[in-house]
Amino acid sequence: MSDKVRWGILSTAKIGTKQVIPAMQKAANCEIAAICSRSLENAQSTADELGVDKAYGSYDELLADSEIDAIYNPLPNHMHVDWSIAALKAGKHVLCEKPLGLTAADAQRLVDAAASHPELKVMEAFMYRHHPQWQKAKEVVDSGALGQLRTIDCTFSYFNLDGGNIRNQKELGGGSLMDIGCYPISLSRFIFGTEPNRVLGSIDIDPDFQIDRLASVVMDFPAGTSTFTCSTQMVPYQRVNIFGTEGRFEIEIPFNAPIDRPCKAWLQTATGTETLEFPVCSQYTIQGELFANAILKNTPVPTPLSDAIGNMKTIEAIFTSAEQNAWVSL
Incomplete structure (x- = not known):
């Protein structure tokens, strides 16, 4: 891997496009490489607006991109766990918006999936x-x-x-x-x-x-x-x-x-x-840098998943x- 983590953004959610992506684009060790939406037109216009090279018309297409190292998941709460697990199965590190799941049992599914992919980093995005x-x-x-x-x-x-x-x-x-x-x-x-x-x-x-x-x-x-x-x-x-x-x-x-x-x-x-x-x-830039650093240096993420379950x-x-x-x- 290079000295930068190449990020794919799951959806054009406002939290991502207005706050997280512009902040992470300022992180020295992060590159926002792709963004997706259920509409290719929507993904492309957002990519153009934010200066992101690649746009995809489905979440699966982005996950299939071998040039993406990590996923930021700002999807609605009920979609956090399933799509984060899908990202892990595709070999991607995952930074998932809070709350991690709808219930502790729901969130535990992601914790279990992360445990079966010890080579990948997963963290809940409590930026504050x-x-x-x-x-x-x-x-x-x-x-x-x-x-x-x-x-x-x-x-x-x-x-x-x-x-x-x-x-x-x-x-x-x-x-x-x-x-x-x-x-x-x-x-x-x-x-x-x-x-x-x-x-x-x-x-x-x-x-x-x-x-x-x-x-x-x-x-x-x-x-x-x-x-x-x-x-x-x-x-x-x-x-x-x-x-x-x-x-x-x-x-x-x-x-x-x-x-x-x-x-x-x-x-x-x-x-x-x-x-x-x-x-x-x-705080979004700092969060992105810390998570990317954990990936690049293979060190523990700042906040373990057990914290999300608690x-x-x-x-x-x-x-x-x-x-x-x-x-x-x-």
């Missing part, structure tokens, strides 16, 4: 975790600068009433927990460095779409708690606060980190509150908790 602001948050907590970690508080919301949007289609894996609630769950497990013991969830179901349009959750960890609210029908907002016995770390834009200005965080300790600024960067099990436990109106142990 690679951003310097989150690497700093983890470093601050682990250093003891906040004292003993006690609780994390998070809000993540946007407003979307479009019935044609996959986020509002239950059978396609829509709803607030699957789309954005997965972030507070992931970051809490990342910062605490362990799985929650139990969860308590309150969920509001949209009467028309039947998706969870709002979820408020408490996660009980061995060392403390994490609380969050996520919603697909609320004023757009996102913020994270990490509290310890001696300090606090707050991230201004924790998930959709801007690429046109520095990101901000605040570190509050006994000596005062310090404003931290992180240089302009793209996140899915927590999401399922929250749904169960809301149905039973009780704490659910994991």
Whole structure:
């Protein structure tokens, strides 16, 4: 293999065309070589727009291309597992959008397939975790600068009433927990460095779409708690606060980190509150570079697939908790 990973993009999904592909084209070790769609015309126009050499009119055609090393899979949630497995069978490394599957059992099918192809790298694309602001948050907590970690508080919301949007289609894996609630769950497990013991969830179901349009959750960890609210029908907002016995770390834009200005965080300790600024960067570029590096150097991916299974099990436990109106142990 050369010093660059040659990528094929499975579909012309907006997350890919608007954010991930342009960012990965800036990665020194990545080359976006091909893109596909169920319509060749759509694939070709997108390829022309993004400066991608090859366009295919089906997913299978792209997977059959021997000049593609890795696949980025931004398909709708219900298509993540099957097409990622198909990519592995075609000998491609896979970076799959979150959530990995519709359920933990669904995601486990991909984990099992990956285990039978140990020469190939597979990772869930939780891009936020690679951003310097989150690497700093983890470093601050682990250093003891906040004292003993006690609780994390998070809000993540946007407003979307479009019935044609996959986020509002239950059978396609829509709803607030699957789309954005997965972030507070992931970051809490990342910062605490362990799985929650139990969860308590309150969920509001949209009467028309039947998706969870709002979820408020408490996660009980061995060392403390994490609380969050996520919603697909609320004023757009996102913020994270990490509290310890001696300090606090707050991230201004924790998930959709801007690429046109520095990101901000605040570190509050006994000596005062310090404003931290992180240089302009793209978490998608960093994610692409890290994953490509794992391929080129044959090293472990930054986030193992077991992490994706842990996140899915927590999401399922929250749904169960809301149905039973009780704490659910994991």
